[in-house]
Amino acid sequence: MIRAYPLLAERSQELTLGFQRLGLPTAAREYLLEKLPQYRLLLTGLTRVEGRFLVSLFEASTAPGREEYPVYIEGNPKTRLGTGLLVGRREQFERLVAFAREDLQLAGLVAALVQGLESGTAPASLRLGERDFPFGARTYVMGVVNVTPDSFSDGGRHASAEAAIAHGLKLAEAGADVLDVGGESTRPGSRPVSVEEELERVLPVVSGLRARTAVPLSVDTTKAAVAREVLSAGAVLINDISGFHFDPELPRVVAEAGAACCLMHMKGTPETMQVAPHYEDLLGEVLAFLEEGVNRAVEAGVARERILVDPGI
16 A cells, blocks of 8 residues: 655654665765755555656656656665655645546555645644644643553552542643543553443543533543443543554444544554564554554544544654
8 A cells, every 4th residue: 555654844853764764875865855845755655557657757857847746766676665755846746646647557646645745734723622722832731540450650549430530630730631531551461351340440530520620531442332431421532542443333433422532553452562562664564553543533434633643652
């Protein structure tokens, strides 16, 4: 599957990482960091068909007076086969998309380019309950309320509903923008709990907090049955550490409630996530995992502007 990732102009570290993924030598990276124009899309998953198309188009457009398409830089074919970088002005990308639409074999490339260009723009504000969260204004703080005996940060300290509610209210008073309630530990090595036990832990806390504070409530769960109950009780955000990969019903529950979601990347399960984890392409694999979760959310009816992603670091 072809993916196009925008490398933003003001983030030179992001650009440098992108060049490394292409297998470019240091001198070439430094030169490109200075010279590249506004729009840059890192491409992965290209087949020979798309690769030949982009190379031939670039070669044809290098003639004087024919710079109507973006510059194409092919990744190292020995170490980064199927990768490339497109750089140019917005109108050059739009011409490329329009031209590529004429060939049905390039439908995957067209879809990736369109999505890549869209994701490079500033996101819309996120509305949670009665509050708007405009991105770029400031950093928002999430207060964590664990109702578990074994969480790595504060396991067992707020195990009763009364203690958890009191802790949540204290966090809200201290300035937390969102309160995240969790009833199942997700620390490395932890084991899952039943739906009944998780609901017994979180539902009274969500109901109690909802009655006493206007701070938006999030619930950390991977289960559709739990999400359905807590959303009915007043939660407005589902924080899923599996990125919609564990329970196929969860995206639909979120969509039907009109809730927002945060999708986290994770390798395996909490019990196995630290057992010899290995990545061939760390950034690419994390992005692919998150993109799959986002696609599941959108297909279920969740609006893109109501989806957050968490790399799980």
